[in-house]
Amino acid sequence: MSAPDSVPNPPKNPFLVIFTLGALSTISPFAIDMYLPAFGQIAKDYGTTTAHVGLSLSTYFAGMALGPLFYGPLLDRFGRKPPLLFGLGLFVLTSLGCIVSPNIETLIWLRLFQALGGCVASVAAMALVRDLFPPKDTAKIISLIILTIGVSPLLAPTIGGVVAATLGWHWVFAFLAAIVALILTLAMLLLPAGKPADTSVSLAPWPIIKTFAGIYRNRTFVTYLFAGGFSFCTLFIYVSGSPVIFMDIFHLKPETYGLIFALLSVGFIGSSQVNVIVNRYFPSKQILRVALTVQCIIATLFVIGAWLNVFNVYGTVAMIFLLLSCIGFIGPNSSATALSSLTRDIGSGSALMSFTQIGLATVVSAVVSNLHATTMTPIVAVMAVCALIGLAILILGNPKSAAATTDAA
Missing domain, CATH: 1.20.1250.20 (MFS general substrate transporter like domains)
Structure with a gap:
């Protein structure tokens, strides 16, 4: 069965909603690209190799792949925003944890939980696109979100490189925490609730x-x-x-x-x-x-x-x-x-x-x-x-x- 051609409560300000959905979708790309230039610094500080530091990227990918399987039912059961805000809060906390990681093993595990928090953003964004806009407009909205995602490979490595070179690699994770805290605030204030909670799930x-x-x-x-x-x-x-x-x-x-x-x-x-x-x-x-x-x-x-x-x-x-x-x-x-x-x-x-x-x-x-x-x-x-x-x-x-x-x- 196909979806209906309209939605019951379209957003009053589509631009702000699309902008916020796009910002949500940049979280994991930034979390991946922004710290890549700091691999050498991280390896030196922890007395290990860049290949070992690369495991922190592997655990992030693992979290990105597995996390959505948990958030999908939660987004249907409790509505879109509660799981979204929880996941973003987890991302902020684990980013702060990365700053004070005592060793590379702790950083690697924290990156897993950082991904488990951050991955909810793109899943919720796609669900909200489907909730808030008619099917005939969905592809256009996703294209506009991709425009925002595209900022990541252009800006994230450059910003991360400058931050790491001037302030040190720890500040990369501080910037990530600050960025996601801002996005969390935008999501709270600007995003409609979307589809209501379904207690039958x-x-x-x-x-x-x-x-x-x-x-x-x-x-x-x-x-x-x-x-x-x-x-x-x-x-x-x-x-x-x-x-x-x-x-x-x-x-x-x-x-x-x-x-x-x-x-x-x-x-x-x-x-x-x-x-x-x-x-x-x-x-x-x-x-x-x-x-x-x-x-x-x-x-x-x-x-x-x-x-x-x-x-x-x-x-x-x-x-x-x-x-x-x-x-x-x-x-x-x-x-x-x-x-x-x-x-x-x-x-x-x-x-x-x-x-x-x-x-x-x-x-x-x-x-x-x-x-x-x-x-x-x-x-x-x-x-x-x-x-x-x-x-x-x-x-x-x-x-x-x-x-x-x-x-x-």
Whole structure:
């Protein structure tokens, strides 16, 4: 059953609501990107290696993947704001704990709980988008949120580097605590309550598992979730593989790599904003089908060119820019279509979406990290495989999509 075309209580000030939802969605990206430049300082202070410090990033990813499974039922049972405010409060407290961590092991564990607090922000934001805006506008709202998320790769590493260099790495976590405390205040004051608490939602383990299983039996939800999820993997593959491609293979300086990283993020951010305009004229399903097809064509050409060694650094940047630009169309429309197929348990559906996407991306990026690639061909090949799997899922899961693709051809 599809969702209704309108919502009972639309927000009175959509701009402030969208801005706050976007701010919520930046919490984990900032928590990941902002402390990366401080790895060397942290390792030196604790007398360990940067690889050991890297475990604090792994535990954060683990918390990001697992946390939504707990928050989904809570967001449905108690309403959107109580679990959201609890999670943000936990993030602030654990950030302060990171400042006074006596050893690296404590920091690693605190990062896990920091993620368990912060991950509620993106789950609640997606649920509130579905609560507060009609389905026909969902993809446009998600695109606007992505614009805010896109600030992270542009600003967070730079801010973190300046803070660490001038004040020390501890202050990075102080800044994170302050930022999230401000966002918590905005959420309290500006966000509508969204869907009211549903006392029929059980928090016992077996009913929760049955709820998740029921959502996974929704063919429309699963089709668009995994079609978009595998496409989203290409972004994580790029993040994991780009240091190898640009610094190890093309021997670029870290400063140059940083500039390229910022430039390529513009492709993802910019296309998501173009999607806002395109959504006025075409439905989300059609945009998604075309964008996935284009992404597969680009990825296939990229693999062939990489194998034949025809791409220099400029050609490589151009191809990655095009691949990431496709995600700016695919992400909002796949998420919007998946969520629009749900009429209840939207918090749990949003949680499953976050868990599945991050889980898939984490596994695939780990595969790329373990390839020990000396050329970019295997990295690009994994990108292409993920894009092709996403398109295959869309076609096989939605026969009408296959017919439309054939007609278009």
